[in-house]
Amino acid sequence: MNVVFHLLIMAGIYIILAVSLNLILGYAGLFSVGHGAFYGIGAYTGAILATKLLFPFWGEILAGACVAGLFGFLIGFPTLRLRGDYLALATFGFAVIIYSIFNNWYDLTRGPLGIRGIPKVVLFSIPFTSLWSYTILVGFFVLITIFCIRRLTRSAFGKVLEAIREDDMAALAIGKNIAKFKVLAFVIGALFAGIAGVLYAHYVTFIDPSTFLIQESFLIFSMVIFGGMGSIGGSILGAAILVMLPEALRYLGLPSAIAANMRQMIYGALIVFIINWRPEGLIGKTKL
Amino acid sequence: MIPFLPSPRIDLTDFDRGVFLFTQLIINSIIAGAIYTLLALGFTIIYGTLNFFNMAHGIAYTLGAYFSYLFRIKFGFDLPLAFSLSTLLTALAMIGVDRIAYFNLRIRKAPSWALVVSSIGVAIFLESFISLIFGSDTRSLRTGQAAPGYTVFGAIITPVQIWMLIISALLMIVLTIYLKMTIMGKALRATSNDPEMSSIVGINTESIYKSTFALGSALAAIAGSLVALETDVFPTMGHSALLKSIVASIIGGIGNIPGAVLGSFFLGFAENFGIWKLSASWKDGIALILLIFFILLRPALFGKESQK
Numbered sequence: 001m002n003v004v005f006h007l008l009i010m011a012g013i014y015i016i017l018a019v020s021l022n023l024i025l026g027y028a029g030l031f032s033v034g035h036g037a038f039y040g041i042g043a044y045t046g047a048i049l050a051t052k053l054l055f056p057f058w059g060e061i062l063a064g065a066c067v068a069g070l071f072g073f074l075i076g077f078p079t080l081r082l083r084g085d086y087l088a089l090a091t092f093g094f095a096v097i098i099y100s101i102f103n104n105w106y107d108l109t110r111g112p113l114g115i116r117g118i119p120k121v122v123l124f125s126i127p128f129t130s131l132w133s134y135t136i137l138v139g140f141f142v143l144i145t146i147f148c149i150r151r152l153t154r155s156a157f158g159k160v161l162e163a164i165r166e167d168d169m170a171a172l173a174i175g176k177n178i179a180k181f182k183v184l185a186f187v188i189g190a191l192f193a194g195i196a197g198v199l200y201a202h203y204v205t206f207i208d209p210s211t212f213l214i215q216e217s218f219l220i221f222s223m224v225i226f227g228g229m230g231s232i233g234g235s236i237l238g239a240a241i242l243v244m245l246p247e248a249l250r251y252l253g254l255p256s257a258i259a260a261n262m263r264q265m266i267y268g269a270l271i272v273f274i275i276n277w278r279p280e281g282l283i284g285k286t287k288l
Numbered sequence: 289m290i291p292f293l294p295s296p297r298i299d300l301t302d303f304d305r306g307v308f309l310f311t312q313l314i315i316n317s318i319i320a321g322a323i324y325t326l327l328a329l330g331f332t333i334i335y336g337t338l339n340f341f342n343m344a345h346g347i348a349y350t351l352g353a354y355f356s357y358l359f360r361i362k363f364g365f366d367l368p369l370a371f372s373l374s375t376l377l378t379a380l381a382m383i384g385v386d387r388i389a390y391f392n393l394r395i396r397k398a399p400s401w402a403l404v405v406s407s408i409g410v411a412i413f414l415e416s417f418i419s420l421i422f423g424s425d426t427r428s429l430r431t432g433q434a435a436p437g438y439t440v441f442g443a444i445i446t447p448v449q450i451w452m453l454i455i456s457a458l459l460m461i462v463l464t465i466y467l468k469m470t471i472m473g474k475a476l477r478a479t480s481n482d483p484e485m486s487s488i489v490g491i492n493t494e495s496i497y498k499s500t501f502a503l504g505s506a507l508a509a510i511a512g513s514l515v516a517l518e519t520d521v522f523p524t525m526g527h528s529a530l531l532k533s534i535v536a537s538i539i540g541g542i543g544n545i546p547g548a549v550l551g552s553f554f555l556g557f558a559e560n561f562g563i564w565k566l567s568a569s570w571k572d573g574i575a576l577i578l579l580i581f582f583i584l585l586r587p588a589l590f591g592k593e594s595q596k
Contacts, residue, residue, distance in 0.1 A: 084401045093579045261420040268413025
């Protein structure tokens with residue numbers, strides 16, 4: 001039963017990540033491959049505030065979201081005027097820089113040793129120590145994320161984003177400040193990734209830089225591509241399936257080292273397959 | 289003339305020799321630059337012809353190193369034979385990858401980001417595949433005792449490093465001759481200039497794409513094999529190689545061949561002189577800051593093509 005709750009929690013965290021990246025990638029058409037960096041920033045913000053400054057949980061969620069959002073602004077503001085694949089390079093570089101900071105800024109992040117002893121969540125004097133209660137808490141944030149992003153994409157704001165994705169010159173011509181919309185979409189996506197990071201840090205109670213390697217960004221990215229860009233349902237499905245998949249491998253009885261590599265190989269093969277033969281993903285709309 | 293004197297190998301930690309540090313840094317920068325040149329040349333001709341950032345470029349480097357390891361250590365072949373076989377096999381493997389992962393997209397005239405995504409998939413797949421076959425622990429191409437280095441103005445250079453310089457220089461010359469003087473090279477340049485026009489005048493652009501991809505990957509494979517002689521072989525070694533090829537070619541103006549050479553040496557010097565003051569673990573950080581800086585502020589030093 002614990003395995004089920006564990007999977008639900010991880011699926012929930014990745015759903016938040018995939019749905020928030022979908023706002024950036026699928027709706028705004030901004031080719032960001034560094035989403036894992038915001039996830040990491042959220043996780044480290046939460047962990048540092050909880051262990052050093054003994055922040056309450058809701059404060060950490062706010063702080064994690066704000067710090068990730070701030071970094072979203074800092075990276076988004078200069079880079080979002082870049083053409084598609086240059087933006088990919090810039091966000092790729094950014095994700096590796098953030099990893100390098102986690103790994104090297106010893107005083108703040110304790111480098112490769114990671115941060116231990118992140119306390120379990122207590123919210124309004126209700127402890128969320130058991131797995132099932134934490135599942136409910138994560139589920140609550142998943143619902144908030146889906147609700148917010150759904151509302152956003154169906155609002156005038158979301159329509160402008162789609163217009164920018166389809167034809168930015170036309171959007172500009174009808175008087176939309178495309179730079180502002182792009183940066184906003186980027187910041188909002190980063191914000192939710194930060195929340196996912198805080199949730200992750202409190203779930204595992206120990207974080208180290210190796211969790212936030214560039215592969216993590218690629219994983220979130222493949223979830224969105226797999227589910228289909230521009231479809232929130234697709235991202236939910238994509239995240240859930242790609243989180244559950246390794247468990248299926250475990251039941252095949254493979255040793256863990258082989259299973260880990262098999263999992264990565266399946267992710268890689270899926271990306272190539274989807275982009276070549278089904279670019280709209282499982283249930284997406286965007287075609288090439 | 290540079291006096292070459294054999295000297296006992298001194299550990300890298302014994303670097304506090306004042307004046308000689310400077311010479312050593314220059315030599316290290318040049319060696320790094322030579323290796324980055326091989327990587328960046330491959331990356332930049334692939335970009336120039338196929339028009340996408342090949343995120344699987346690091347994998348050609350890793351694959352080259354592992355093939356060399358396989359032939360040299362497992363099968364006990366001679367070093368030149370092992371290197372040639374490894375380069376050839378990597379090029380062939382990458383033609384296969386091209387058929388599976390990029391050919392369809394090219395035919396459909398998909399946007400370049402789709403090719404980038406596909407190459408990310410290729411990189412993830414092949415890296416895990418290598419790690420599945422060879423295991424994730426580090427291997428080495430070195431056999432026996434490391435040869436003693438030579439002293440040049442107080443700085444140390446190992447025989448392997450001298451080979452690195454010679455081979456890179458030779459390859460640069462061969463590549464220049466190939467591109468400027470042979471029919472194939474001219475066809476390659478024509479295709480990268482204007483693919484439609486080239487196919488109208490009878491150039492088989494599809495075969496140019498394949499051969500460019502093979503050529504670029506072969507250069508990366510040679511770089512991987514050379515580095516493997518000096519350091520270790522491990523599945524994720526391609527990450528920093530990819531990073532260096534991207535940065536060096538962006539600095540020099542992507543798609544520009546002389547630019548890639550200059551960009552590589554610039555990067556080599558910036559990194560080695562950068563870690564003089566910073567700790568060595570920030571080496572990749574320097575490359576990344578250069579990357580962001582050049583992408584944002586000054587897209588190309590030498591290139592005609594800049595970002596749109």
